[in-house]
Amino acid sequence: MSKKNPTSEQQTEFEQRSRIALQQHAEELDAATLSRLRQARSRALERVGSRKKWRMPAAVSIPLAFAALFAVLLSVQLLPRPTQDETHLFAAESLSDEWELLMADDEIAFYDDLDFVIWLDSQGHAG
Amino acid sequence: MAKLEALEWYWDEAITAEDSVSTNAAELNRFLASVEKRAFRMAEIAVGDREEALDLVQDAMCKLAEKYAARPSDEWGPLFHRILQSRIRDWYRRSKVRKRLFGWLPATSAAETDVAEVQDQACVEPLRQxxxxxxxxxxxxxxxxxxxRQRQVFLLRVWEGLDVKQTAAAVGCAEGSVKTHHFRAIKALRRILSEYDSD
Incomplete structure (x- = not known):
């Protein structure tokens, strides 16, 4: 009844042997590596407790949030809004400008060199 | 008077919090000192490079200290290994991407040696050993x-002595997979190291 499974016994023996070999491997670290590990540890320990976040108390944060919301709503209401005709006009103008720019391929280089063209123009007027 | 009492209470609380941080730091120092050598060797075995391994261990230590120092000390072991193993997996992913993007460039340093090369090199080693x-x-x-996965599970179970549940949490897989990986790892290792079998 108490007969042990030989495979599992061998496995345990192998694991034990491996553990000893690995531990030996870890103990064979050179002084430079050990020193680097100590430095890494002390760097890590400097971070203990450094992640404390400041939280605004609810008594302050909730009224502040309401005040901000109120300010946004008020500014939306007070801002002069364009009439429906104006809105269409602005949209149409900007769309046509974009199309014009897009369609005139040769004009893009001109826009890129606009500073130079302005300067050239001013030179022409001066001379 | 009430204000004075409140101030004293606040002061006591602040001192207690400070004491608790220093106690945690001392305890964490002992914990990290007890695992650092094994952690370094695990990382070194995984990535095959000393400098990379040191970086990985330092990252894991820093993250543990920064995020989990306040947790009970018996949770540090599994947490630390979870962080370290996740860093090692990230390293493998980065290596794969680096290989895909810059595979055509000649490797210039040991740090740039990719995973496949590390493993190819390792294939020759057992015979020599x-x-x-x-x-x-x-x-x-x-x-x-x-x-x-097999290597991670084997090292955590055999060397670190984590149980199946802790290993599953550290490696990020199911408990059933841990048992499978462990079994396969031992089978493969015993096959490779059959010359050393005492039987």
Whole structure:
């Protein structure tokens, strides 16, 4: 009844042997590596407790949030809004400008060199 | 008077919090000192490079200290290994991407050696180690041949002594997979190191 499974016994023996070999491997670290590990540890320990976040108390944060919301709503209401005709006009103008720019391929280089063209123009007027 | 009492209470609380941080730091220092050598060797076996391994261990230590120092000390072991193993997996992913993007460039340093190269190199090692009849180095070389999950599970179960549940949490897989990986790892290692079997 108490007969042990030989495979599992061998496995345990192998694991034990491996553990000893690995531990030996870890103990064979050179002084430079050990020193680097100590430095890494002390760097890590400097971070203990450094992640404390400041939280605004609810008594302050909730009224502040309401005040901000109120300010946004008020500014939306007070801002002069364009009439429906104006809105269409602005949209149409900007769309046509974009199309014009897009369609005139040769004009893009001109826009890129606009500073130079302005300067050239001013030179022409001066001379 | 009430204000004075409130101030004293606040002061006491502040001192207690400070004491608790220093106690945690001292305890964490002992914990990290107890695991650092094994952690370094695990990382080194995984990535095959000393500098990379040191970086990985330092990252894991910093993250543990920064985020989990306040947790109960018995949770530090599994947490630390979870962080470290996750860093090692990230390293493998980055290596794969680097290889895909810059594979055509000649490798210039040991740090740029990719995973496949590390494993190819490792394939030659066991034979050499068998000849020298040295189980330790042969075991390290054999471990480097294992797939990453099998190696992680074997090291955490056998060396770190984590149980199946803790290992599953550290490696990020199911408990059933831990048992499978462990079994396969031992089978593969015993096959590679059959010369060293006492039977």
């Amino acid at each position: 068998l000849e020298s009849e040295n189980f330790g180095p042969a075991l390290i070389a054999a471990l480097q041949q294992l797939p990453i």
